[in-house]
Amino acid sequence: MQLLEDKILSEGRVLPGSILKVDSFLNHQIDVELMAKVGEEFARYFKDKNITRVVTVESSGIAPAVFTALHMGVPVVFARKKLSLTLNDGLVTTEVNSYTKGEKNTIAVSRDYIKPEDNILIIDDFLAKGEVIRGLIDITKQIGANIAGVGIVIEKAFQNGRKYVEEENIPILSLVRIESLEDNKIKLLK
Amino acid sequence: MQLLEDKILSEGRVLPGSILKVDSFLNHQIDVELMAKVGEEFARYFKDKNITRVVTVESSGIAPAVFTALHMGVPVVFARKKLSLTLNDGLVTTEVNSYTKGEKNTIAVSRDYIKPEDNILIIDDFLAKGEVIRGLIDITKQIGANIAGVGIVIEKAFQNGRKYVEEENIPILSLVRIESLEDNKIKLLK
Numbered sequence: 001m002q003l004l005e006d007k008i009l010s011e012g013r014v015l016p017g018s019i020l021k022v023d024s025f026l027n028h029q030i031d032v033e034l035m036a037k038v039g040e041e042f043a044r045y046f047k048d049k050n051i052t053r054v055v056t057v058e059s060s061g062i063a064p065a066v067f068t069a070l071h072m073g074v075p076v077v078f079a080r081k082k083l084s085l086t087l088n089d090g091l092v093t094t095e096v097n098s099y100t101k102g103e104k105n106t107i108a109v110s111r112d113y114i115k116p117e118d119n120i121l122i123i124d125d126f127l128a129k130g131e132v133i134r135g136l137i138d139i140t141k142q143i144g145a146n147i148a149g150v151g152i153v154i155e156k157a158f159q160n161g162r163k164y165v166e167e168e169n170i171p172i173l174s175l176v177r178i179e180s181l182e183d184n185k186i187k188l189l190k
Numbered sequence: 191m192q193l194l195e196d197k198i199l200s201e202g203r204v205l206p207g208s209i210l211k212v213d214s215f216l217n218h219q220i221d222v223e224l225m226a227k228v229g230e231e232f233a234r235y236f237k238d239k240n241i242t243r244v245v246t247v248e249s250s251g252i253a254p255a256v257f258t259a260l261h262m263g264v265p266v267v268f269a270r271k272k273l274s275l276t277l278n279d280g281l282v283t284t285e286v287n288s289y290t291k292g293e294k295n296t297i298a299v300s301r302d303y304i305k306p307e308d309n310i311l312i313i314d315d316f317l318a319k320g321e322v323i324r325g326l327i328d329i330t331k332q333i334g335a336n337i338a339g340v341g342i343v344i345e346k347a348f349q350n351g352r353k354y355v356e357e358e359n360i361p362i363l364s365l366v367r368i369e370s371l372e373d374n375k376i377k378l379l380k
Contacts, residue, residue, distance in 0.1 A: 015278075029303040030252075030266040032259045058249035059268065062220075066253050069222045076220040078249065082291055088205075101272055113219040 001041055001175040005188060007034060008154065008176055014184045018156070019100060026125055026153065030063045038175060039067020042123060042151040045173045046072075049148040051121040053077055053114060055140075057107055057132055060125040064153055068123050077114055079107040079136065092142045096135035099128065107132075109139050116144035127152040127174060130161025137168060154178065157189050191231055191365040195378060197224060198344065198366055204374045208346070209290060216315055216343065220253045228365060229257020232313060232341040235363045236262075239338040241311040243267055243304060245330075247297055247322055250315040254343055258313050267304055269297045269326065282332045286325035289318065297322075299329050306334035317342040317364060320351025327358060344368065347379050 013021040025031035042064070051072055056065035057079045069076045083091075083106075090111040097104050114120065122136050133150065140147050150165050155174035158181075165172045177189035203211040215221035232254070241262055246255035247269045259266045273281075273296075280301040287294050304310065312326050323340060330337050340355050345364035348371075355362045369379035 023300065024303070025265075028267065028270065028300060030256060030259070030268065032256050032266060033263075035256065036260060059252060059270075062249060062252045063256050063266075066220060066222050066225065066256060069220070070226060073223075075215075076222060076253075077218065078220065080218065080249075110213065110218060113214070 001038070003034060003037060004153070004176050007031070008178075009186060009188075012186050014181045014186060018159070018181045020126075020154065020156070020178065020181060020186065022154070026063075027060045032063070035063045036067045038064045038153055039069075040071055041175060042068040042121070042173065043071030046121050046149045046151065046171075049121065049171075050119050051148055052117075052119045054121050054123055055079065055109075055114065055136060056123045057081065057136065061123055064125065064151075065123040068121065068151065072121075075113075077109060079109045079139065081105045081107055083108060092139050094135045094138040094142075096131045098131070107135050107139070109143075111143060114140065114143050114145050118143075118145040119148045120145055121148060122150045124151075125153045127155040127161045128159045130159075130164040133161060134164045137164060137170075149173070151175075156181070191228070193224060193227060194343070194366050197221070198368075199376055199378075202376055204371045204376060208349070208371045210344065210346070210368065210371060210376065212344070216253075217250045222253070225253045226257045228254045228343060229259075230261055231365060232258040232311070232363065233261030236311050236339045236341065236361075239311065239361075240309050241338055242307075242309045244311050244313055245269065245299075245304065245326060246313045247271065247326065251313055254315065254341075255313040258311065258341065262311075265303075267299060269299045269329065271295045271297055273298060282329050284325045284328040284332075286321045288321070297325050297329070299333075301333060304330065304333050304335050308333075308335040309338045310335055311338060312340045314341075315343050317345040317351045318349045320349075320354040323351060324354045327354060327360075339363070341365075346371070
């Protein structure tokens with residue numbers, strides 16, 4: 001996706017530890033017009049998959065997920081990292097490590113909003129080591145739902161999180177794939 | 191907003207402690223078509239305020255905020271509750287209490303994305319005791335930006351968080367106001 005590639009190359013910053021900072025349009029400030037186009041792209045690619053729900057994890061996945069879901073005419077479910085007084089029964093949980101936050105999180109989804117008969121499209125902002133995707137695949141299996149696709153805004157291809165998706169034979173679309181962040185340079189995989 | 195009132199009355203559940211659970215369309219699952227209409231409503235109401243940025247707090251404020259911002263042609267900035275390796279410099283922070291999560295959070299915004307010259311519209315899912323709004327007003331004052339409006343999806347009018355907005359003479363629109371949740375019944379303020 002050219003528009004997204006241009007944005008990453010012009011506004012992305014490489015931080016120590018192979019971290020790509022894109023706070024100007026995705027992880028802190030949201031470029032909503034760009035996210036609307038991102039959502040349109042995912043919806044077009046997965047249009048024949050009979051998706052019944054778009055699933056993501058709070059917080060940075062929510063913007064691309066809602067625009068994808070709007071184009072598909074289905075609801076979003078966002079897995080929660082923090083339990084609250086309202087999210088309290090019928091929960092399915094799994095553990096995921098967050099590298100950028102240096103902590104382990106329990107992510108949780110209610111059985112009220114993902115059903116065994118669902119055909120799910122997972123949307124997330126980043127695919128790096130695949131911790132979140134692995135967690136969402138685990139939750140979906142516990143429920144017995146089908147994952148019909150995975151859509152990723154930015155994939156750090158050198159960190160190989162894609163293997164968890166491929167092992168399950170799930171179709172995946174990453175809008176931009178990063179080949180390397182070495183020497184503070186963003187090199188795209190074409 | 192009739193559509194939202196109907197949704198709250200049909201799907202909302204009252205939990206102990208005056209908590210309104212609306213996980214089916216706002217706080218866990220997101221009804222994106224409804225949120226698109228919510229965003230349209232906020233954008234229409236505040237259209238003459240020369241808004242330059244829509245500001246919210248992760249996570250449940252993001253969906254109504256992105257649709258509002260899309261209609262206004264401006265970006266969203268979501269304040270973060272957790273610091274990450276990418277959110278690390280030029281931060282403005284404040285402390286807020288979360289009643290439904292039973293904890294105190296530091297919320298943070300980067301000075302890169304809210305500027306002294308900004309004219310801000312704050313959007314949030316709930317206004318209850320006003321902790322989050324008070325925090326966002328504090329952050330905005332530290333930066334020196336102007337808050338031109340506050341848009342709330344559901345206000346628990348009996349908890350009086352509105353006072354923080356009124357003390358600052360900021361225009362506020364709550365799409366639905368709840369008068370009481372006593373005896374497990376949702377009573378709307380008309």
